[in-house]
Amino acid sequence: MHIPLLLDLMADVAPDRMALGNLDGGLDFGAMRSNARAAAAWLATCGTDKAVFVGLNGNALPVLMFASGMAGCSFVPVNYRLPDAELRKLIARTVPSVVIVDDDMAARIEGIDGATLVTRSEFEARFLLASPAEGEPLDESTNDIAVLLFTSGTTGEPKAAVLRHANLTSYVMSTVEFMGADEDEAALISVPPYHIAGISAVLTSAYGGRRLVYLPAFTAEEWVAAAAREKITHAMVVPTMLDRILDVLEKTGETLPALRALSYGGGRMPEPVIARALDRLPHVDFVNAYGLTETSSTIALLGAEDHRAAFSSSDAQVRRRLGSVGKPLPSIELEIRRDDGTCCAADEPGEIYVRGEQVSGEYLHKKAIADDGWFATNDAGWLDADGYLFVDGRLDDVIVRGGENISPGEIEDVLRQHAEIADVAVLGLPCVQWGEKVAAVIVSRNPTLDVEALSQHVRNQLRSTKTPESWFFRDELPYNETGKLLRRVLKAELAKPD
Numbered sequence: 339m340h341i342p343l344l345l346d347l348m349a350d351v352a353p354d355r356m357a358l359g360n361l362d363g364g365l366d367f368g369a370m371r372s373n374a375r376a377a378a379a380w381l382a383t384c385g386t387d388k389a390v391f392v393g394l395n396g397n398a399l400p401v402l403m404f405a406s407g408m409a410g411c412s413f414v415p416v417n418y419r420l421p422d423a424e425l426r427k428l429i430a431r432t433v434p435s436v437v438i439v440d441d442d443m444a445a446r447i448e449g450i451d452g453a454t455l456v457t458r459s460e461f462e463a464r465f466l467l468a469s470p471a472e473g474e475p476l477d478e479s480t481n482d483i484a485v486l487l488f489t490s491g492t493t494g495e496p497k498a499a500v501l502r503h504a505n506l507t508s509y510v511m512s513t514v515e516f517m518g519a520d521e522d523e524a525a526l527i528s529v530p531p532y533h534i535a536g537i538s539a540v541l542t543s544a545y546g547g548r549r550l551v552y553l554p555a556f557t558a559e560e561w562v563a564a565a566a567r568e569k570i571t572h573a574m575v576v577p578t579m580l581d582r583i584l585d586v587l588e589k590t591g592e593t594l595p596a597l598r599a600l601s602y603g604g605g606r607m608p609e610p611v612i613a614r615a616l617d618r619l620p621h622v623d624f625v626n627a628y629g630l631t632e633t634s635s636t637i638a639l640l641g642a643e644d645h646r647a648a649f650s651s652s653d654a655q656v657r658r659r660l661g662s663v664g665k666p667l668p669s670i671e672l673e674i675r676r677d678d679g680t681c682c683a684a685d686e687p688g689e690i691y692v693r694g695e696q697v698s699g700e701y702l703h704k705k706a707i708a709d710d711g712w713f714a715t716n717d718a719g720w721l722d723a724d725g726y727l728f729v730d731g732r733l734d735d736v737i738v739r740g741g742e743n744i745s746p747g748e749i750e751d752v753l754r755q756h757a758e759i760a761d762v763a764v765l766g767l768p769c770v771q772w773g774e775k776v777a778a779v780i781v782s783r784n785p786t787l788d789v790e791a792l793s794q795h796v797r798n799q800l801r802s803t804k805t806p807e808s809w810f811f812r813d814e815l816p817y818n819e820t821g822k823l824l825r826r827v828l829k830a831e832l833a834k835p836d
Contacts, residue, residue, distance in 0.1 A: 339503060339504065339507045340407050340478055340479070340482075340484070340503045340507070341403075341404065341407045341484050341503055341506055341507060341541060342374070342404050342407040342408045343507070344507065344510060344541055344544050344545040345367070345370065345371050345374065345404050345544045346371065346475075347516060347545065348367045348517065348544055348545065348547055349367040349368050349370070349371040351517060352367060352517065352547060353366060353367050353368030353371075354366050354367075354368065355367050355521060355547055356521075356549045357369075357370045357543075357544070357549060357550065358370055358397050358400060358401075358549065358550050359397055359549075359550075359551070360551065360568060361524075361567075361568055361569065363468070364397075364549070365397070365466070365468065367544075367547075369467070369468060369469065369470055370400070370401065370404075371404070372467075372470040372471065372472050372473050373401050373405075373465045373466060373467060373470050374401050374404040374405040374408060374465075375405070375408060375472075375473030375474065375475060375476075376405075376464070376465055376470060376471070376473045377401060377402065377405035377409075377461075377464075377465040378404075378405040378406075378407075378408035378409040378473075378476055379409075379473060379474075379476065380464070380465075381405055381406065381409035381411055381436060382409045382410070382476060384436045384454065385434065386411060386434045386435050386436050386454070387410060387411050387412060387481055388411055388412050388414050388432045388433075388434075388435040388436070388486070389402060389405070389406040389409070389411040389412070389413055389414065389435070389436050389438070390414045390415075390416055390429060390432050390435045390436065390437040390438065390453070391413070391414070391415040391416065391437075391438050391439075391531060391532075392415075392416050392418050392425070392429070392437060392438070392439040392440065392443055392447065393418060393438070393439060393440035393443060393458055393531070394418070394440060394531075394554040394555055395527060395528070395530070395531055395536070395552040395553060395554050395555070396458075396552050396554060397462070397466055397552060398438065398458055398461055398462050398465075398466060399415070399531050399536075399540070399552070400540040400544070400550060401465055401466060402438055402461070402465075403485075403537070403540055404540075404544075405465070406484075407479075407484055407503065408475070408476050408479075409476060409479070410476075410479025410480070410481040411436075411481070412481065412483045412484065412485065412486050413484065413485050413486070414432055414435070414485070414486045414487075414488075414498075415485075415487070415531045415532040415536070415537075416428050416429065416432075416488065416532060417488065417530070417532050418440070418443055419530075419819060422446050422447075425446060425447060426446075426447055426450060428488055428496065429447050429450050429453050430450050430451075430452075430453070431498070432453070432486075433450065433451065433452025433453050434452040434453075434454075435452065435453055435454070436453075436454050436456060437453050437454065437455050437456065438456050438457075438458055438461050439455055439456070439457060439458060440457075440458045441457045441458055441459050444457055482502045482503050482504065483500055483501070483502055483503075484501055484502060484503040484505075484506050485501040485506065485537055486498045486499065486500060486501070486702065487499045487501065487532060487534060487537070487631050488532070489631065497701040497702070497704070498701055498702040499631045499632055499698065499700070499701055500698055500700040500701060500702060501534075501537070501631075501634055501698050502698060502700075504695065505634040505695070505696050505697070505698045506537070506538075506541060506634050506696070507541075508634070508669070508694075508695035508696045509538065509541075509634040509635055509636070509696035510538075510541045510542055510545050511545070512667065512668075512669040512695075512696070513542070513636065513667065513669075514542045514545050514546045515546065516545055516546070516547075517546065517547045518546050518547070519543075519546040519547045519548035520571075521547075522569070522571070523547075523548045523549065523571045523572060523598075524548065524549040524550075524551050524568055524569060524570050524571055524572070525539060525543050525548050525549070525550055525551065525570070525571070525572040525573060525574075526551050526553060526561070526564060526565055526568065526570040526572070526573040527539050527550060527551065527552050527553065527573075527574070528553040528556045528561055528573070528574075528575065528579065529574060529575075529576065529604070530819050533604070534629065534630070534631045534634070534635050535574055535603065535604065535635065537635070538634070538635035538636070539574060548571075548572065551564065551568050551570060556579060558579070558582035558583045558585065558586045559586055561575075561579070561583055561586075562583060562586045562587060562590065562592055562594070565594055565596075565597060566592055566594060566596075569596040570594075570596060570597060571596055571597060571598045571599070572597075572598065572599045572600070572601075573597070573599075573600050573601070574600070574601045574602065574603070574627070575600065575601075575602050576602065576603065576604035576605055576821025576822075577602060577604070577605045577606065577607045577608065577611060577821055578605070578817055578821045579821060580600075580602055580607075580611060580612075580615060581608075581611050584611070584614055584615055584618060587618060587619075588618070593619075594619065594622075595621070597619065597621075597622050598621075598622065598623060599622065599623040599624075599625065599642070600615075600619070600622050600623070600624055600625070601624075601625040601626070601627045602624070602625070602626055602627070603626060603627040603628055603629065603636070603663075604821045604822065605817075605821040605822050605823065606729070606731065606747055606750070606823075607626060607661075608750075608751070608754045609660050609661050609751060609754070609755075610754055610755070612624065612626075612645070612660055613649060613660065616645060616646070616649045623641075623642030623645075624642060624645045625639055625640065625641055625642060625645075626639065626640035626645075626662075626663050626664060627639055627663075628663035628664075628727070628729060630715060630717075632697065632698050632699050632700070632706070632713060632715075633670075633692060633694075633696060633697045633698070633699075633713070633715075634696040634697070634698060635696075636667065637666060637667055637670045637672065637692050637694070637696075637697075638663045638664050638665060638666045638667065638670070638672070638727050639663070639664045639665065639667065640659065640662055640663055640664030640665075640726075641664060644659060644664060645660065647659075648660045655722070659722075659726050661728065661751060662722075662726040662727055662728045663727050663728070663729055664726060664727065665725050665726060665727065666692075666725075666727065667694075669694050669695065669696065670692055670693070670694040670696070670697075671692065671693040671694060672690065672691070672692050672693075672721075672727065673690075673691045673692075673712075674686070674687070674688040674689070674690060674691075674719060674720055674721055675688050675689050675691050676688050677689075682720065682721075684720075684721060684722055684723040685720055685721075685722055685723070686720060687718060687719065687720045687730060687743070687745065688718070688719075688720065689714060689715065689716070689717070689718060689719075689733060690715045690717045690718070690719045690727070690729070691712050691713065691714055691715065692712070692713050692715060693710075693711040693712045693713065694711075697711070697713050699713035716732060716733050716734070717729055717730075717731070717732060717733065718730040718731060718732070718733050718735075718736055718745065729747075730745040730746075730747045730748065731745065731746060731747050735765070735825055736766075737764075737765070737766030737774050737776055738766065738773055738774050739766070739769075739772045739773065739774050739775060739776060739803060740772040740773065740803070741773075742803060744766075744776060744803070744804055746763070746764035746765060746766075746825070747764075748800070748804070749764040749776065749778070749796060749800065749804055749806070750762050750763065750764050752795070752796055752799050752800060753778060753780070753792065753795070753796065755795075756792065756795055757783075758782055758783045758784040758787050759780060759781070759782060759783070759787075759792075760781045760782065760783050761780075761781035761814070761815050762778060762779065762780050762781065762815075763778070763779045763815050763823055763825060763828055764776065764777070764778050764779075764806065765777055765779070765825045765828055765829050765832075766829075767808060767829070767832055767833050768833055769807075775807045775808060776803075776804065776805065776806045776807055776808075777806055777807065777808040777809070777810065777832065778792075778806035778808070778809055778810070779810045779811075779812055779815065779828055779832070780792075780809065780810065780811050780812070781811075781812055781813065781814060781815060782811060787811075789809045792806075792809070793805050793806065808832075810832060815828070816828065
């Protein structure tokens with residue numbers, strides 16, 4: 339099954355329902371499909387099997403994505419924030435390709451052999467028509483690669499993660515009820531177009547029948563304004579976005595009465611931030627969604643009722659679930675394994691492994707999934723006795739001090755409880771005696787914050803080996819545009835063996 343069928347189903351059943359754009363003008367599902375079919379017919383004449391997108395969020399994105407599937411092209415959204423040299427290298431890896439590029443970015447990627455550039459304005463003028471002619475469907479393609487997403491490339495060259503039509507449609511159809519959205523529902527998309535959450539938002543909204551509204555680039559002020567103006571009912575954000583949105587809500591007094599559900603993911607959510615959100619927006623259902631590019635998005639969910647139960651509980655075991663990512667989806671198998679491959683006991687940390695139809699675990703020219711279907715995520719985590727999954731971060735981030743594995747996230751959670759800490763990153767730095775030592779980088783609300791008091795705060799809740807030995811202060815921490823803390827940037831800056 340190919341992803342264009344998700345759009346076809348809605349366009350057949352409810353062609354007049356709004357699919358894309360603002361309340362005061364947009365495309366219904368019938369028009370969205372007709373535009374996608376016209377774009378697909380054009381792509382089919384271009385002699386390529388890849389349709390690349392370089393630009394900001396916007397209505398062209400889902401039309402091009404579905405058109406690509408119809409034409410038998412892989413859809414390849416690329417990170418326009420990369421330096422020009424790196425951006426050009428990635429585009430060169432896609433040739434022969436058609437590249438839809440924002441007009442003001444076209445000069446950055448001109449002259450790449452095999453890459454045919456089409457400006458966004460030209461694409462939109464042809465394929466974002468309110469009343470397009472009804473196009474004929476193309477024969478279903480034999481190309482089963484729906485999307486290629488380049489990884490962030492923290493070490494070495496970025497890898498192209500392969501998401502096949504079967505992976506994506508399996509995820510959508512196992513998690514979304516067909517036409518399950520009410521006609522007034524609208525989803526605000528502010529994550530970048532080259533993030534897996536942006537891909538899944540298009541597909542789940544089309545299958546569920548929910549209108550998509552794009553925020554070209556995120557600012558908390560514009561997010562709040564758009565959510566109020568467009569009567570947004572659903573949205574997905576990353577933790578750093580939510581914290582800033584709450585600041586704007588407190589400043590403006592906006593309550594977003596239309597908002598019903600807000601999901602978050604892409605990074606560790608500090609408990610004080612989600613507790614603050616639950617307090618300020620009691621009418622909103624919060625959902626923590628954990629997933630990876632290689633798993634076609636979400637594999638575990640902490641649902642709205644779990645959020646409310648944990649938030650109101652005085653039981654420490656229940657309350658700590660606010661820091662979990664909930665339980666695996668019914669369509670997913672999940673295990674925590676030790677280094678020797680055996681399964682961990684409850685509360686025992688190890689590596690997260692997953693298996694299921696939506697799991698790709700594949701890169702171009704490289705298979706990263708075992709023959710039995712299990713995929714090693716390279717994420718550290720553990721399951722409690724009730725099956726709630728806690729993610730400690732990337733295995734690469736684990737601090738190994740004197741042979742003891744220490745989770746940075748555990749220490750960060752304790753430090754964030756301190757009222758004078760606005761943000762914190764914990765990492766391992768080289769140490770002659772212990773191999774690595776624990777270091778903390780603090781964004782403080784108080785310029786005279788007492789380091790010894792902070793050390794005692796950690797010792798009181800953890801133990802001395804987990805107490806930072808080095809302390810650094812910064813005005814802000816480095817995050818990428820999807821909300822992930824860039825520990826490697828801090829580590830490169832601070833790493834000096836003692």
